[in-house]
Every structure is written in C-alpha cells, then in structure tokens.
Amino acid sequence: MFSWVLGSVSADMAIDLGTANTVVYVPGRGIVLDEPSVVAIELRGEDRKVIAAGHEAKTMLGRTPTKIETVQPLRDGVIADFNAAEEMIKYFIRRVNKRRLFGSPRIMICVPASATSVERRAVHEAGLSAGARRVYLIEEPVAAAIGAGLPIKEPRGSMIVDIGGGTTDICVMSMGSVIYSKSIRTAGNSMDEAIVNYARFKHHLLIGATNAEAIKKEAGSAVAKANGTHVAITIKGRDLQRGFPTEITLGPHEIADALTLPIQQIVGGIRQALADVPPELTADICDAGIYLTGGGALLDKLDVRLQQETGVKFKIAEDPLRCVVRGTGMALERLDEMTELLIKP
16 A cells, blocks of 8 residues: 555656666656766765756766766766766656655666676665665666567567667567577777777877767768768867867768777677577577667668678667667566566666
C-alpha cells in the first residue's frame, strides 16, 4: 500500500546514463529529458556546489574561470567521478519530478555490457544516493534490442551493436536470453579524439574535442563520399608551428581516413562476436542482419563500411539515439516479464 502511495506521487523513470548524454524516460510520458552528461561545479573552499548541468554546463567547457570546473562524470560508459555523477542524477531527477511534492522514484539505469561489479555497484549507489527508493540495472545492448523491437524471445539469433559515446556494446540474444555480450571502449568519443589527432599530426592544427564532435556531426563519414557528393569542411584552430589562430579545409576522404582506426576496432569486436556464437545463431544473424543503435549509428555510411568489412548486412534502427532509453523504459514498464534480463549490482 505504502509503495503504491509513493508511486502515485513520484515519477518512476528509466535513465540512459551515457558518457555523452543522459536521457530520461518516464512511463506514460515518454522521453522527458535529453541533456549532455556534463556538470558545472563552483568551488567554495572545500565545498563543491553544482551550478549547472546538461546543455548549460556543456557551453561552459573550456571557458570557465578557476573557481568553476566543468566535469564529465562518466568515462567509457561508467562513473569516473562518483560525487559529480550523484549530483548530476539528483539534478535531473529534480528536473523531471519538479511538480511532485514528495516521494522517491523507482529508477532503471542501463550500464555497459562489460561493466565490472564495482562499476555496476557505483551506478547503483549513485541512483540510491540521488533519492531513488529502488534501482534496477540492465545492460545497454539488451535495452537497445528491446527498444529496437528485435524478436529477442523467438528461437533465433538477434544481434545488435550499440555505439554510444564511451563504449560500443555488442549483444546476441535468443529465446529471451543473452547468448553473447561484450563492450569495447571505442565509440563516439574515440572518433572525436581521432579527428583531433589527425588535425594535429597531419596539419599541425590544434582543435578541441567539442570542435571535433561538431566536425564529425557536420561532415563525418565512414567512407570518402557523403550523400553521394564530395563534402569538405573548414575548421579553425591554433597553428602548432606558428602559434597563431588559423583555418584549414578537410576533404571527406581525410575525415574518413581519420576515423579508420576507431571503425576498425569496432569491426574487430563485431568479428569476434560472430566467431564466438554458435554457427546456427551466426546463420540467423546473416539472414536477419545486424542492427545498429546509438549516436554512432548516425555517422554517414557507417552501415555501408561495416558491411564491406564483415560481409554481413547492417540495418540502422529507427531513432537509434533513443533506442536504449526506450528499451530501458519498456523494461521498467514490464518489470515482471523482464526480471531475467536485469543484472545485479
């Protein structure tokens, strides 16, 4: 009875606690928050006060005075700064639950497939410390498979590759169970870093990660052509030889070259998964194709490049950016049916 009363005055929520973005889904309301996983903290002696989070905090990256620091609490999909992560979750819970007078929500949070027990426990504890009355954990690729509508309960293999900000999660499921699950710590942030390194070593130009992310989104491609035409982009930074601000133009083949290493590492993870699952499931996967989710799936022609490298067709899920949080929300809504797919902290 008391649990029902609490539920009536607090919004249970599913949280995709990502390295790049945090997305919150509330049953019955859908996605209610989608913000960068960034916190701005004001230092007051030994005290640390959160003054902004999400979009507002991201605009401060690299622009703050010494008394304010901007923190990205997650690295490679797991919590790197527990206190900042806790404060960020609290901040977002208050944003979602601002009309509720009291009560603590139940929260389901997704974690990378290869998260250690220590990393899982950190996520679980952060959720409880942020005010949740109960915290459930689910693996990101499992949530992505649910959100993408894959037939995971049927007796045939379904494979999904979720390319997030910090990790690429690879999962094969059949008959409602996880047959294979693995994370590789190469994903969207690695692509940004690859662009930074390419500009530095090829053109002696220093650019920041935020600039590199913008380049990836605007003109990034896994192959030398984007949308059938050659696309070039002008980027600005600091000339490392002269020390002055300058700008250069990168052609599409250069961006594709810059992204080769992280893409090859993702290909290696996919090939390993196909080699490790039973041959019957491999045959199912070849027939149905491999589904791509996550922000990385939006990189132009990535599905084409992966198909060229593996010989298996790839399909981009509908609304790939939000598959994980939708799947997490569906698991929360059907908690009794999904118990076996949840993981222990």
